[in-house]
Amino acid sequence: MKYIILGIAFFACLHGATAQLKGVVFSHSADPNQKIPIYNAKVRLIQSGEGAYTEEDGTFELILPKILPDTMVISAIGFTSDTIIVTKKDRFAGFQITLYSDQLLPEIVVAAKRSSHSILRLKTLLVENISSDELKKAACCNLSESFETNASVDVNITDAVSGAKKIQMMGLDGVYTQIQFENIPYLRGLESSFGLNSMPGTWVESIQITKGTGNVVNGYESMAGLVNIELKKPEEMERVFVNGYVNRFGRGEINFNSGFRLGKKWSTGWFAHASIVPFEVDENKDGFRDIPNGSNLAVFNRYHYQGKKMEAQLGFNAYWDQRLGGQTSFDGTNFASAYGVLIDSKHIDAFAKTGFFLKKPLHSIGVVYNVKYQTVNANFGLHEFTGSEKRGYVNAIYDGIINNSTHKFKVGMSGVYSDIEQQMDSLNNDRLEIVPGAFGEYTFSGARLSAVVGLRGDYHNIYGFQYAPRVHLKYSFTERLDVRATVGKGWRVPNYMIDNISLLATGRSWIAPDTISPEISWNVGGSISQGFKLWKNAGSITADYFHTRFENQMIVDRDVNINAIVFNSLDGTSYSNSLQVELAYSAGKQIDVRFAYKWLDVKAMYGGILQTKVMVPVHRGFFNIGYTTRNKRWLADATVSVFGEARMPQNALPGGGVTTDEFSPVYPMISAQITHVLHAWEFYLGGENLGNFVQRDPIIDAQNPFSSTFDATRVWAPVVGMNIYAGFRFSIKQPKREVVPEL
Amino acid sequence: MILVLAFVANSASAQELKKVEEVKIQTSAKCGECKERIESALNYVKGVQFAELNNDTKVVTIRYKTKKVTLDKIKAEIAATGYDADDVKALDAAVEKLPMCCKPTHEKH
Numbered sequence: 148m149k150y151i152i153l154g155i156a157f158f159a160c161l162h163g164a165t166a167q168l169k170g171v172v173f174s175h176s177a178d179p180n181q182k183i184p185i186y187n188a189k190v191r192l193i194q195s196g197e198g199a200y201t202e203e204d205g206t207f208e209l210i211l212p213k214i215l216p217d218t219m220v221i222s223a224i225g226f227t228s229d230t231i232i233v234t235k236k237d238r239f240a241g242f243q244i245t246l247y248s249d250q251l252l253p254e255i256v257v258a259a260k261r262s263s264h265s266i267l268r269l270k271t272l273l274v275e276n277i278s279s280d281e282l283k284k285a286a287c288c289n290l291s292e293s294f295e296t297n298a299s300v301d302v303n304i305t306d307a308v309s310g311a312k313k314i315q316m317m318g319l320d321g322v323y324t325q326i327q328f329e330n331i332p333y334l335r336g337l338e339s340s341f342g343l344n345s346m347p348g349t350w351v352e353s354i355q356i357t358k359g360t361g362n363v364v365n366g367y368e369s370m371a372g373l374v375n376i377e378l379k380k381p382e383e384m385e386r387v388f389v390n391g392y393v394n395r396f397g398r399g400e401i402n403f404n405s406g407f408r409l410g411k412k413w414s415t416g417w418f419a420h421a422s423i424v425p426f427e428v429d430e431n432k433d434g435f436r437d438i439p440n441g442s443n444l445a446v447f448n449r450y451h452y453q454g455k456k457m458e459a460q461l462g463f464n465a466y467w468d469q470r471l472g473g474q475t476s477f478d479g480t481n482f483a484s485a486y487g488v489l490i491d492s493k494h495i496d497a498f499a500k501t502g503f504f505l506k507k508p509l510h511s512i513g514v515v516y517n518v519k520y521q522t523v524n525a526n527f528g529l530h531e532f533t534g535s536e537k538r539g540y541v542n543a544i545y546d547g548i549i550n551n552s553t554h555k556f557k558v559g560m561s562g563v564y565s566d567i568e569q570q571m572d573s574l575n576n577d578r579l580e581i582v583p584g585a586f587g588e589y590t591f592s593g594a595r596l597s598a599v600v601g602l603r604g605d606y607h608n609i610y611g612f613q614y615a616p617r618v619h620l621k622y623s624f625t626e627r628l629d630v631r632a633t634v635g636k637g638w639r640v641p642n643y644m645i646d647n648i649s650l651l652a653t654g655r656s657w658i659a660p661d662t663i664s665p666e667i668s669w670n671v672g673g674s675i676s677q678g679f680k681l682w683k684n685a686g687s688i689t690a691d692y693f694h695t696r697f698e699n700q701m702i703v704d705r706d707v708n709i710n711a712i713v714f715n716s717l718d719g720t721s722y723s724n725s726l727q728v729e730l731a732y733s734a735g736k737q738i739d740v741r742f743a744y745k746w747l748d749v750k751a752m753y754g755g756i757l758q759t760k761v762m763v764p765v766h767r768g769f770f771n772i773g774y775t776t777r778n779k780r781w782l783a784d785a786t787v788s789v790f791g792e793a794r795m796p797q798n799a800l801p802g803g804g805v806t807t808d809e810f811s812p813v814y815p816m817i818s819a820q821i822t823h824v825l826h827a828w829e830f831y832l833g834g835e836n837l838g839n840f841v842q843r844d845p846i847i848d849a850q851n852p853f854s855s856t857f858d859a860t861r862v863w864a865p866v867v868g869m870n871i872y873a874g875f876r877f878s879i880k881q882p883k884r885e886v887v888p889e890l
Numbered sequence: 891m892i893l894v895l896a897f898v899a900n901s902a903s904a905q906e907l908k909k910v911e912e913v914k915i916q917t918s919a920k921c922g923e924c925k926e927r928i929e930s931a932l933n934y935v936k937g938v939q940f941a942e943l944n945n946d947t948k949v950v951t952i953r954y955k956t957k958k959v960t961l962d963k964i965k966a967e968i969a970a971t972g973y974d975a976d977d978v979k980a981l982d983a984a985v986e987k988l989p990m991c992c993k994p995t996h997e998k999h
Contacts, residue, residue, distance in 0.1 A: 184922060186991075203991030204921030777940035778933040826934065 168209040168233060170242030172201050172221055185246060188223035192233065193508055220508050221246065224382070224453065230508055230552065271590070271597045271621040272361065273631050273674045273691060275299055277354040283831075284773065284784045284820060288392065288400055288422065290351070290376070291343040295818065296786050298729060298743035298769040299356055300324075300374070303762070305649035307845040307859040307866050308472045308488045308527070310439040311341055316358070316372040317693055317725035318749035318763045322639070322646050323668070325361065325369035328376050331498055331517050332366050336567055337536045338521060340648045341492050345466045347420040347445055349390050349402040352379045359672045359693055360617045360635030363586045363601035364544060364557055367615045370637035370668045371695055371723070381406040381416035381451045385878040392874035396438055396867065397426035400874075406881060412454055418447040429475055430867055431841065433849040435859075437867045439472030439488065457503045464496040473528070474852065486528045486852030488652070494521035510547040516540070527651035528852060532571045534645055539564040555590040561605075569644045571651075574659050576644055581608040597621045610665050613638050627678035638667045641701040643714045650703070650712050654848070654857035660701065660714040667698040686732035697721040697751070705761055705796040706754030709805065710855060721751035737777065743769040759794045762863060764811075766791030785819040793863055801848045801856045811863035814840050829876040839869040910939070912953045913961060918974035919948040924992045931971045935959060 172188045184205025191198035195212035201223075209219075215234055219242075222228035226246035277297060285295040291312040294300040301315040314321040326334040326342075334342035354376050361373030379385075384406035392400040400422040408414045423442040430437055449462035470490045471479055477487035502513040517540040525532040544559035563582040569575070584605035591598045599619040606612050617635030624630060643660060650657070672693030679686050700717040707713050729743040745767040749760040759765075766789075773784040792810040799805055820833030842864035848856045919928055925943040928950055932941035937958025943950040952964055968975035972984035972992065985993060 202921075203923050203989060777942065778938070779929070780933060 168211050170207055170244055171205045172207065172244045172246060173205055174226060175245050175247040185223045185226065188221060191220050193218045193220060218508060228509060271599045271619045272633065273358045275356040279352055282348055282351055289344050289348050290346040293348055293351060293354060296771055298727065298745060299358065304862050306652040307862050308435060308652045309490060309649060310470060310472060311649055312343060317695060317723050318747035318760065319371045319695060319723050323370040324372040324374055325366060326374045327365055329378065330365050330375065331515055332368065332540065335368065336538065336565060336642060337523050337534050337645050339646050341490065344443065344468060345445060346376065347402060349404065350378050350418050350447060352377045358691060359633040359670050360637050362599065363588055363603040363615060363617050367603060367605055367613065367637060368639045370670060379404065379416060381414035381449060382408065383881060384416055386881050387879040389877045390874060392872060394872035395870050396428050398422065398424045412452055414451045416449045420445040427475055428867065433844065433846055434474050435846055435849055436472050436475060439470040441470035443468035457501065459501045461499040467493045482526060482529060487526060489526040492523045494519060509552065513544045513546065515542045523645065525648055530572055530651045532644060532648060534569045537566040553592055556588065558587045560585050567642065569642060571644045580640065582606065595623045613665065629676045632673040634671045636669050638665045640665050643701055647703055650860055652859040654855040656711045658711050658713045660716060662716060664699055664716055666700045668695050670695045684733050684735060688730045690728045693725045695723045702751055704753050709797060709799050717752065719752035720757055724748040737775050739773040741771045761794050761796045764791040764793040780824045782822040788816045790814055795861060798847055798858050798861060799856045801851065801854065814864050827877055827879060832873045835870040836865050837869055841865055841868045908956055910953060911956050912951065914949050914951050915965065915968065915975050917948050917950050917968060918980060919943060921991050923989060927971055928968060928973060931967060935964065935967055
């Protein structure tokens with residue numbers, strides 16, 4: 148946890164001959180010219196016990212103790228702590244200390260960066276950060292939209308009736324990316340299909356996207372990537388935040404957040420979200436609702452305790468979502484007379500985190516607890532799915548250093564309890580999982596080379612012992628050139644029903660797998676990141692390549708039988724190659740541009756031969772431009788994404804023929820938004836799919852939804868055309884806490 | 891258009907009243923919080939096109955329309971925010987309201 152690199156630079160700060168110790172604490176920033184001071188960082192001398200907090204400009208002062216040398220510990224919420232040996236010489240010099248943002252347990256991440264989207268240079272792993280400024284660029288609505296201005300994560304519509312969206316990394320389904328909420332595994336199990344909707348965008352403070360297998364500390368399920376979501380923190384979030392949103396299709400949304408302090412050590416945050424799609428939308432006149440009607444509610448309440456020796460957090464989250472889709476003639480109850488889609492998902496969730504700082508500096512113990520209960524009921528025409536999951540999770544981490552902060556380690560144990568029940572028509576898939584595990588991770592932080600080496604072993608009550616080693620390396624060749632390499636293993640137990648529930652929107656029958664066994668993959672990758680200056684402005688170019696190879700996988704085969712969707716364990720080869728090149732450049736203070744190109748080669752055994760996975764575009768281009776006026780009162784941004792050809796599954800057509808379009812056409816997606824800032828108010832107006840590109844006839848045989856040729860899963864582009872939305876944000880900042888140093 | 895105007899205005903003779911003026915004012919700002927306070931106060935003054943404070947020198951650069959606002963008024967606005975603006979001293983009442991680190995009594999390296 149105490150992941151530190153420090154830059155001690157002596158700077159002129161002479162101040163008489165009083166024996167005082169002075170310095171400034173900054174947070175690390177991507178731009179070397181910009182230094183952001185850390186307010187309220189704790190500075191403490193271990194032997195003498197003297198301590199102080201930094202001022203708003205990051206400065207601190209201490210009385211130089213008589214007994215020297217002493218060890219000074221610098222810590223701040225959301226940053227990794229650091230130590231410096233203080234000697235007698237230091238009384239005439241000042242310390243310039245740089246703390247780095249920490250994303251590990253149990254502390255909190257503060258995205259203290261200016262660039263709204265950036266590669267975190269210091270991380271050994273390739274981590275992209277999306278800050279709240281970047282999240283504001285796509286104003287609607289929840290997590291699935293949060294990735295719209297990002298090239299690494301793709302968001303796909305899964306079918307033409309349920310309105311569900313799923314993410315993809317490296318061309319691999321979202322289930323192979325571990326999504327976690329503040330380092331707690333989050334959207335898994337029953338939430339793999341509709342879970343992205345359960346996290347409103349206005350709750351999110353920042354998102355970190357790690358490519359490749361992540362750290363071993365947070366579990367075994369990150370196979371293609373790891374997405375960590377940081378929600379707003381009680382002590383830093385807005386005192387009051389209100390957001391309203393409405394779009395052309397009648398979707399309305401309201402968000403309310405508030406954070407405040409309860410005494411000196413406690414703080415609390417309250418979050419509420421409600422949205423509604425009240426009107427029927429059928430623009431392509433196929434008799435089906437293009438967007439399901441429905442409403443959802445989400446509330447979240449969190450607490451934070453910051454004491455001298457311990458830190459604790461706890462929170463409660465409840466979510467309820469109901470949707471009604473399908474034919475416009477569907478009344479919500481009679482599934483026999485019209486094709487209807489009814490999805491009802493709910494969860495309640497509680498988490499707690501406790502962290503104890505041990506007497507030995509930079510040693511601590513963190514424990515995370517999470518319990519969750521969720522249900523999903525989904526009707527797709529005559530198919531009915533019911534699912535419930537009870538989940539418990541505990542993760543205990545001991546964090547320490549060996550001699551100094553160059554060598555750090557984490558060891559710990561985890562336990563997963565998951566009681567999942569799934570029933571789809573006559574198929575049943577109930578499972579009780581109990582998975583105790585142990586892990587160890589060593590981090591070396593040298594001047595140029597840094598390395599994270601981890602190993603975890605888990606004992607699954609059904610599938611036995613599984614291990615997952617992971618190695619990440621980073622070498623800084625120059626001040627601006629970083630090269631990274633990673634290799635690691637991940638595994639998960641598939642839930643073929645909920646993971647593929649959108650495939651119920653078809654007349655094809657499902658053929659269940661004979662056996663279910665864990666999916667296992669190895670991921671190898673590397674990246675080069677070069678920063679540069681051009682015409683006095685900073686930019687960077689990053690190229691990364693990842694290869695994922697499955698040892699075992701649940702294959703969803705739409706090729707072997709035109710009348711069925713066949714689930715089977717992998718027999719042969721399955722892999723993904725992903726290459727991405729991204730160029731980011733700030734043209735002056737006001738304009739930021741980003742270009743990206745991605746190439747995906749995802750193949751597996753389908754229909755007995757090795758061929759490209761369906762619905763994955765091989766090429767994708769991305770361009771984003773952001774503009775801010777000099778008085779910062781107007782912000783504008785635009786994103787253009789171009790999706791290349793993707794292989795399409797073959798489907799039977801009514802009357803005996805088959806579909807002949809082997810590949811989907813190339814299509815663009817354009818979105819743009821303009822924001823006006825007026826004191827505490829922000830007003831925004833934006834558009835999605837501004838090219839008005841729509842897939843014609845997304846549903847095959849829409850007239851006969853109960854026929855075997857009906858299919859609503861062949862969706863490769865938006866079903867609805869241009870969307871225009873408008874909204875406002877009103878916020879009152881959290882007043883700064885005036886801290887009197889506790890000496 | 892504005893840029894062109896500013897350029898033309900700058901090269902014109904001093905007697906003429908320029909339409910758009912750019913000035914630099916030394917302030918008593920101290921930290922990033924001060925920068926935000928001064929900039930957000932000035933950016934909402936009618937006639938001010940933009941205000942940017944240099945964090946190192948604490949000099950604020952302001953471009954404004956001479957017909958809508960005067961230099962004295964801008965300085966008064968800075969003073970009312972709690973900071974010295976060249977020769978104009980900060981208003982005591984406003985200084986009182988500043989957070990600790992922004993106050994002039996606060997020691998600075």
